[in-house]
Amino acid sequence: MSDLLYSEVEDDLRAGVRGMLDDKAPWGEVLAGTERDEPYDAALWGAVAVRLGCAGLPVPEELGGAGATWREAAVVMEELGRAVAPVPFLTSAVLATAALLAAGERELLAEVASGDRIAVLAVPLSTAPGGPATGAVRAADGTLTGRVGSVADGAAADVLLVPAPDGLYAVDAAAAERTPVTSLDMTRRLCDLTFSAAPARRVAGGTAAVEAALTTGAALLASEQLGLAERCLDLTVAHLKTRYQFGRPVGSYQGLKHRLADLWTAITQARAVARYAVACVADGDPDTAVAVAVAQAHCSAVAVQAAEECVQMHGGIGFTWEHPAHLYLKRAKSDAIALGTPDRHRAALAVLLDLPPA
Structure with missing residues (x-):
């Protein structure tokens, strides 16, 4: 059985990444970036990829990487999801890196791991593991x-x-x-x-390298969805503790308490399935395909639910451009399509487990 707990190294990595993102990617800066023409935040990517060395976490040290595993990369994904950070970590440090590792490509992998170059796997964002990826090229x-x-x-x-x-x-x-x-x-x-x-x-x-990349990407995307959902819950709880209506905190109303309790339970489950999926990928476990399908089927829905609750429970301000809730909702909706929809992963799971048709 894989250890789903975070190690001391992972906790330290999380603290470093979160501190840097809180400093360099507050939501106001992220929102402002959506109105500029730049495709990503180059300065932020330099801090994540080069200064913190996150671009090459699962890459062997002899190729300029950190010699860590996909578990550590998943922790970074959680924090990037929490900040809705506009950097190409999923596409370059996960998808492209996984493809290059599977292909045994050393020179280009070293350049990507160092952060000197950004590599992107040229497939539609919606492409799921096991799906056609060659397109019309x-x-x-x-x-x-x-x-x-x-x-x-x-x-x-x-x-x-x-x-x-x-x-x-x-x-x-x-x-x-x-x-x-x-x-x-x-x-x-x-x-x-x-x-x-x-x-x-x-x-x-x-097609083995592409399939390895899509499977790894789907597993780590669940960690991004987890981080996003946790942040939405934190923002919502903090708001309900300080917002008053009819002389009492909004969070004291039982109906809202029940909704938040249900969301907390779903996020706790999401953490378990996301951690198990990335552990399977890191260890090359034969249960990887099943674990990834379960993680994506569950975490996609939880992230969307958390973002929707964040918007609704913030009331009028939650529907405005001046509040970050819409950034999380858009990322959650986009992530629910990325690398396969929940329905697509449930269908794959049925095949993997040889379930009879309904």
Whole structure:
């Protein structure tokens, strides 16, 4: 049985990341960033990736990484979800890194682990583990031609990892035409990629590297959803303790207490399934596929529930642009689609467990 408790190292890492985010990514700065044209917060990414060394947590030390595991990376994901941080950690330090680790690509992996380059797996954000990921891109004579839509952080990438029918290719991002698209979550922006005979280098054959990346990404996305849900609960409880109506704190009303108790229970369950999923990924456990499907099916719904309760229980201010609740709701809704919807993961779980059709 995997140990689901946080280690002392993980607690120290959390404290460092949270302190840095509280200092450099208060919600006012995050909100202001959604109104700028920059695809991500470069200064914040430098602090997370380089100064704290989080870009290469699961990468071996001989390749410039920290030599840690995906468990430590999941702690960072929790804190980034808590802050709704506009940095390409999921896309570069998780998805692309997992693909490069599975492919055995050393040189590019070292550059990504050091934070010198941002790599992005060029698949639609909604792509789930086990789903088709090659899209309409074709390889011929060392070049790629085709299009991939709705790629998260594609505009922030220095290098694109593009799945094709015969393997995974690395492409200089400058060789692709990148068209921004309207994104629900402006802290994780999407763009369409078009390749027209773009020079490419194959880094892996087959689909194993892409599948490993999607599975790892889905597992760690559950940790981001966990951190987001916990933050929404904290904000809501703090507000209900200080907001008065009819001469008493709003939080003293039994109906609201019951809703918060139900939410706390769901978040506690989410923590267990998210921690188990990332432990399975870190250990290469044969139960990984089941654990990831359970985590995504549960944590997606919990994050959305927590964000919706945060908006509603803040009353009128919760519906305004001047309050951070909408940032959490948009990230929660976006995350519920990312790397497979809850329904998609429940369907996958039914197949994995050989459940009879309803």
